[in-house]
Amino acid sequence: xxxxxxxxxxxxxxxxxxxxxxxxxxxxxxxxxxxxxxxxxxxxxxxxxxxxxxxxxxxxxxxxxxxxxxxxxxxxxxxxxxxxxxxxxxxxxxxxxxxxxxxxxxxxxxxxxxxxxxxxxxxxxxxxxxxxxxxxxxxxxxxxxxxxxxxxxxxxxxxxxxxxxxxxxxxxxxxxxxxxxxxxxxxxxxxxxxxxxxxxxxxxxxxxxxxxxxxxxxxxxxxxxxxxxxxxxxxxxxxxxxxxxxxxxxxxxxxxxxxxxxxxxxxxxxxxxxxxxxxxxxxxxxxxxxxxxxxxxx
Amino acid sequence: xxxxxxxxxxxxxxxxxxxxxxxxxxxxxxxxxxxxxxxxxxxxxxxxxxxxxxxxxxxxxxxxxxxxxxxxxxxxxxxxxxxxxxxxxxxxxxxxxxxxxxxxxxxxxxxxxxxxxxxxxxxxxxxxxxxxxxxxxxxxxxxxxxxxxxxxxxxxxxxxxxxxxxxxxxxxxxxxxxxxxxxxxxxxxxxxxxxxxxxxxxxxxxxxxxxxxxxxxxxxxxxxxxxxxxxxxxxxxxxxxxxxxxxxxxxxxxxxxxxxxxxxxxxxxxxxxxxxxxxxxxxxxxxxxxxxxxxxxxxxxxxxxxxxxxxxxxxxxxxxxxxxxxxxxxxxxxxxxxxxxxxxxxxxxxxxxxxxxxxxxxx
Numbered sequence: 001x002x003x004x005x006x007x008x009x010x011x012x013x014x015x016x017x018x019x020x021x022x023x024x025x026x027x028x029x030x031x032x033x034x035x036x037x038x039x040x041x042x043x044x045x046x047x048x049x050x051x052x053x054x055x056x057x058x059x060x061x062x063x064x065x066x067x068x069x070x071x072x073x074x075x076x077x078x079x080x081x082x083x084x085x086x087x088x089x090x091x092x093x094x095x096x097x098x099x100x101x102x103x104x105x106x107x108x109x110x111x112x113x114x115x116x117x118x119x120x121x122x123x124x125x126x127x128x129x130x131x132x133x134x135x136x137x138x139x140x141x142x143x144x145x146x147x148x149x150x151x152x153x154x155x156x157x158x159x160x161x162x163x164x165x166x167x168x169x170x171x172x173x174x175x176x177x178x179x180x181x182x183x184x185x186x187x188x189x190x191x192x193x194x195x196x197x198x199x200x201x202x203x204x205x206x207x208x209x210x211x212x213x214x215x216x217x218x219x220x221x222x223x224x225x226x227x228x229x230x231x232x233x234x235x236x237x238x239x240x241x242x243x244x245x246x247x248x249x250x251x252x253x254x255x256x257x258x259x260x261x262x263x264x265x266x267x268x269x270x271x272x273x274x275x276x277x278x279x280x281x282x283x284x285x286x287x288x289x290x291x292x293x294x295x296x297x298x
Numbered sequence: 299x300x301x302x303x304x305x306x307x308x309x310x311x312x313x314x315x316x317x318x319x320x321x322x323x324x325x326x327x328x329x330x331x332x333x334x335x336x337x338x339x340x341x342x343x344x345x346x347x348x349x350x351x352x353x354x355x356x357x358x359x360x361x362x363x364x365x366x367x368x369x370x371x372x373x374x375x376x377x378x379x380x381x382x383x384x385x386x387x388x389x390x391x392x393x394x395x396x397x398x399x400x401x402x403x404x405x406x407x408x409x410x411x412x413x414x415x416x417x418x419x420x421x422x423x424x425x426x427x428x429x430x431x432x433x434x435x436x437x438x439x440x441x442x443x444x445x446x447x448x449x450x451x452x453x454x455x456x457x458x459x460x461x462x463x464x465x466x467x468x469x470x471x472x473x474x475x476x477x478x479x480x481x482x483x484x485x486x487x488x489x490x491x492x493x494x495x496x497x498x499x500x501x502x503x504x505x506x507x508x509x510x511x512x513x514x515x516x517x518x519x520x521x522x523x524x525x526x527x528x529x530x531x532x533x534x535x536x537x538x539x540x541x542x543x544x545x546x547x548x549x550x551x552x553x554x555x556x557x558x559x560x561x562x563x564x565x566x567x568x569x570x571x572x573x574x575x576x577x578x579x580x581x582x583x584x585x586x587x588x589x590x591x592x593x594x595x596x597x598x599x600x601x602x603x604x605x606x607x608x609x610x611x612x613x614x615x616x617x618x619x620x621x622x623x624x625x626x627x628x629x630x631x632x633x634x635x636x637x638x639x640x641x642x643x644x645x646x647x648x649x650x651x652x653x654x655x656x657x658x659x660x661x
């Protein structure tokens with residue numbers, strides 16, 4: 001066979017080789033794709049469909065109209081948003097110094113301390129939430145201590161309200177903020193701090209001019225995770241809010257368990273999903289913008 | 299406008315230990331005003347430790363460091379007013395080129411128009427005029443190096459520290475930057491302390507070289523003297539290629555394999571000495587050469603390296619010496635083959651004796 005024939009044959013074989021490789025890669029992903037289809041795409045599609053059915057089983061926008069017309073729904077969305085923002089902010093205030101402290105430790109100490117941050121992760125969410133209920137209630141540990149040492153005279157309402165909801169949610173959410181933040185802080189080279197200091201910046205200036213801006217991507221990532229998780233959170237606000245702090249996830253449960261109104265519940269789920277996706281999209285746009293304009297913090 | 303008279307640096311008795319290891323062992327060094335001094339040594343020799351102590355990033359156990367008459371060993375880094383170029387440049391990735399270079403001026407609360415003017419002047423100095431708006435990730439390695447340099451000199455420091463600044467660049471760019479840095483130093487006049495483990499770089503750039511090993515100063519001298527008159531075996535071995543020939547001594551006469559050596563400067567101190575033979579200082583001789591020290595032997599290997607070639611020659615008493623010869627047409631070594639016997643001559647001036655001990659016990 002001629003050299004030209006060999007070359008042509010080789011080209012065909014190489015092409016087939018490449019396509020076999022592509023298909024086998026896809027094959028690796030197929031179990032996951034299948035699971036996502038069955039447990040995620042189909043149910044969400046079904047929810048979407050249900051949300052457009054009226055009481056009579058015909059197509060209708062009544063589930064969405066109710067959300068616009070009823071003041072109660074507006075209040076629920078507002079509460080959800082408010083609780084999520086407050087939880088995220090408190091997490092940042094507590095979590096940033098914590099992550100900073102962890103990032104300064106020698107790595108063995110840091111690993112031990114990280115373990116204590118992670119430990120609650122391995123305890124049941126429900127157990128932790130009820131533990132807070134015990135600690136925070138009217139005659140709970142915290143109120144007794146505080147009154148014993150004279151911090152306040154009357155028991156303070158720490159639970160079954162916004163206070164309790166926030167305390168519980170911050171506790172649950174903190175690791176979600178600390179872990180990505182710690183990772184991004186660890187990735188900041190010590191040389192940047194040295195350079196800043198060498199150029200004349202004191203420790204405080206170095207922190208604000210160099211360390212803080214470089215830690216922002218991690219902070220954004222962590223805050224975004226916390227905020228999005230908060231939007232759909234159920235157990236902790238349900239137990240610690242005592243029915244006074246009603247978030248979207250709780251209203252969905254009520255609609256199904258109390259009113260058997262799948263349409264209304266589905267519509268709420270769809271709106272929550274779209275809001276969450278919208279926030280994620282806006283945040284990713286803002287983050288990309290930050291990469292381009294990143295000098296603004298300097 | 300960026301020129302500044304350098305400050306002399308006096309380092310005395312600086313000691314830094316890590317556990318039982320002395321990174322710096324009661325180190326003394328006087329760096330003159332405006333000179334380009336290179337700290338040269340193998341990794342772990344203490345040269346970087348010393349530079350970090352000068353910059354203030356490392357707290358010595360004891361000793362004194364003075365910039366002119368000012369004791370600075372307790373001064374935090376941000377109050378030392380020294381420029382520094384880091385090995386990996388440490389340019390702030392979240393700032394533009396101009397913001398990086400303007401950073402030290404901003405910290406010194408200079409007015410905005412002055413900052414803009416000085417930043418542009420500094421960028422012009424490193425031939426990056428007009429690059430101010432670029433992001434760091436848009437720059438090549440050589441350009442980053444220049445930005446780091448501009449940032450280190452923009453606030454007119456009187457001392458400039460450089461930690462292997464060229465090690466990340468490819469060979470051609472590195473050699474061009476060596477010349478550029480040298481010119482920049484001559485123009486700006488600041489005292490420059492340069493750390494490298496690359497002996498050729500040190501020889502190319504420095505006014506003086508401080509050779510360091512195991513936290514101690516092995517030799518401090520001009521490049522020429524360091525190369526031609528190494529104070530001890532470590533320096534001779536670390537800088538340039540070298541073969542050491544064992545000598546026997548009787549009084550002031552030194553003999554190699556029974557033949558007395560012709561020497562320009564016989565050592566006056568006691569103890570044993572070895573003859574340092576630099577490969578490029580040997581030349582082929584045929585016929586009598588009464589003023590040269592002659593080494594005859596058999597070629598065991600020939601290596602062609604382009605500009606020069608290297609011949610390994612086994613002498614009668616067994617030592618193998620290397621001979622470097624130009625590849626110019628007509629050079630005797632070029633026509634030789636393995637197994638040929640040749641004689642090589644070393645002039646009196648090039649016949650240098652170094653103490654047989656390696657200098658570990660103090661130079």
